[in-house]
Amino acid sequence: MIEGTPPASHAEAQADLWDACVERLAQEMPEQQFNTWIRPLAARVIDGGERVQVAVANRFKMDWIRAQYAGRLTALLEELAGRPVALELALAPRESPARQASTPRSLQDQVLAELPEVAAPAEPVADGQKHRLNTALTFATLVEGSANRMARAAAMHVAGSLGQLYNPLFIYGGVGLGKTHLVHAIGNQLLADKPHAKILYIHAEQFVSDVVKSYQRKTFDEFKARYHSLDLLLIDDVQFFANKERTQEEFFNAFEALLAKKSHIVMTSDTYPKGLVDIHERLVSRFDSGLTVAIEPPELEMRVAILINKAEVEHTTMPEEVAFFVAKNVRSNVRELEGALRKILAYSRFNQKEISIQLAREALRDLLSIQNRQISVENIQKTVADYYKIKVADMYSKKRPASIARPRQIAMFLAKELTQKSLPEIGELFGGRDHTTVLHAVRKIAAERAQLTELNQQLHVLEQTLKG
Numbered sequence: 090m091i092e093g094t095p096p097a098s099h100a101e102a103q104a105d106l107w108d109a110c111v112e113r114l115a116q117e118m119p120e121q122q123f124n125t126w127i128r129p130l131a132a133r134v135i136d137g138g139e140r141v142q143v144a145v146a147n148r149f150k151m152d153w154i155r156a157q158y159a160g161r162l163t164a165l166l167e168e169l170a171g172r173p174v175a176l177e178l179a180l181a182p183r184e185s186p187a188r189q190a191s192t193p194r195s196l197q198d199q200v201l202a203e204l205p206e207v208a209a210p211a212e213p214v215a216d217g218q219k220h221r222l223n224t225a226l227t228f229a230t231l232v233e234g235s236a237n238r239m240a241r242a243a244a245m246h247v248a249g250s251l252g253q254l255y256n257p258l259f260i261y262g263g264v265g266l267g268k269t270h271l272v273h274a275i276g277n278q279l280l281a282d283k284p285h286a287k288i289l290y291i292h293a294e295q296f297v298s299d300v301v302k303s304y305q306r307k308t309f310d311e312f313k314a315r316y317h318s319l320d321l322l323l324i325d326d327v328q329f330f331a332n333k334e335r336t337q338e339e340f341f342n343a344f345e346a347l348l349a350k351k352s353h354i355v356m357t358s359d360t361y362p363k364g365l366v367d368i369h370e371r372l373v374s375r376f377d378s379g380l381t382v383a384i385e386p387p388e389l390e391m392r393v394a395i396l397i398n399k400a401e402v403e404h405t406t407m408p409e410e411v412a413f414f415v416a417k418n419v420r421s422n423v424r425e426l427e428g429a430l431r432k433i434l435a436y437s438r439f440n441q442k443e444i445s446i447q448l449a450r451e452a453l454r455d456l457l458s459i460q461n462r463q464i465s466v467e468n469i470q471k472t473v474a475d476y477y478k479i480k481v482a483d484m485y486s487k488k489r490p491a492s493i494a495r496p497r498q499i500a501m502f503l504a505k506e507l508t509q510k511s512l513p514e515i516g517e518l519f520g521g522r523d524h525t526t527v528l529h530a531v532r533k534i535a536a537e538r539a540q541l542t543e544l545n546q547q548l549h550v551l552e553q554t555l556k557g
């Protein structure tokens with residue numbers, strides 16, 4: 090599983106690196122944990138052993154592995170390789186099963202269809218004691234800035250006066266901006282203040298899996314007892330409930346029960362409630378009935394502060410000028426910022442060199458060259474206009490004939506897919522259109538793409554052209 094065609098002995102040595110690492114972990118970890126989390130991982134060692142890419146079956150597992158095992162995996166890989174190794178976790182590609190939506194489905198089919206494509210781990214099961222909080226994710230380690238000020242303040246308020254204001258609290262924002270961190274912080278704070286509080290952090294995919302298991306084992310009473318008795322339910326990435334009818338129903342029940350007894354619910358999602366797709370209106374309106382707050386991408390100064398803080402946690406000092414250099418070049422989200430920091434620290438440690446701008450430049454050379462190739466909305470507009478033989482100016486115009494409106498919608502779709510811009514920002518760049526117009530275009534093209542082969546091919550060509 091090696092990129093390119095290195096000599097066999099080299100390839101073997103690289104594959105051995107992962108195998109040796111897994112073997113070591115097998116000795117260190119309890120067997121069941123090892124079998125659940127580490128054994129199923131597929132990895133490939135690339136760039137002559139500098140990078141190890143690990144494919145993980147679903148987001149829940151990915152978050153868990155990142156939080157619990159990534160540090161140890163990296164340390165072992167580096168120890169075995171004798172040099173810095175960047176560990177990269179990625180979602181394994183999924184087969185998209187063709188679903189026959191028109192055929193009425195039995196309840197059993199309906200529930201089974203809700204199983205994550207790769208079944209989520211059987212363990213640990215929510216039982217009111219295992220709160221599943223990552224104790225490292227606290228308010229103290231969450232840097233504040235204008236991007237997260239309101240969300241953070243609301244979260245602290247919830248932790249301090251449970252069941253009162255802001256119930257439910259709905260936090261939304263793009264990937265890697267600190268939503269998960271914030272919900273864990275609420276849980277950890279409450280746990281510190283009230284050690285007996287019944288708290289559960291759960292990823293939406295795991296909730297789906299719990300519903301399925303309860304159905305299969307006919308243990309809905311236990312399921313209800315477990316969820317309905319909580320004081321605080323923290324549920325991550327609720328957009329995963331899309332199309333999961335039975336799960337939505339169970340979540341609705343849990344939601345109503347918890348609110349009735351003044352327990353608190355905190356949810357996160359990649360979009361605001363009304364932007365959620367394929368989730369029942371009655372649930373969406375419940376999501377929006379407390380307080381909905383956004384987390385925005387961090388601004389420059391906040392990115393600098395995050396880098397300096399995270400370096401301190403690693404007992405290293407990052408000079409401010411280096412932090413500025415990195416923060417200017419890594420703009421998309423905090424997770425990427427952390428990745429950049431890890432590379433710099435490893436590079437500095439192994440080369441026994443002080444952290445400087447020059448060192449950061451060397452450590453991040455791959456990342457910086459990718460940044461230079463970043464795709465802009467202007468670039469997308471020009472490429473799409475060329476492809477469909479319309480004027481670039483038509484991307485901003487109010488003209489409505491289909492020969493113009495459709496390429497414009499395609500360009501909006503690609504802008505959402507290939508850039509970090511928000512819906513309002515994209516609307517602005519398309520002649521000051523409303524974000525709902527962009528959302529409509531994105532959904533429409535996404536739905537048509539799944540059905541129209543020709544459109545799918547055109548989009549594929551455009552994507553390849555834009556990605557260079």
Ligand SMILES: Nc1ncnc2c1ncn2[C@@H]1O[C@H](COP(=O)(O)OP(=O)(O)OP(=O)(O)O)[C@@H](O)[C@H]1O
Nearest residue numbers: 230231232263264265266267268269270395423424
């Ligand atoms: N303001 C911040 N201060 C310090 N660390 C942060 C901050 N925001 C995010 N992080 C860190 O960045 C990483 C990504 O954050 P997190 O996992 O919470 O993002 P997310 O919004 O839940 O992303 P996703 O939608 O992909 O799940 C975490 O390691 C988190 O601790």
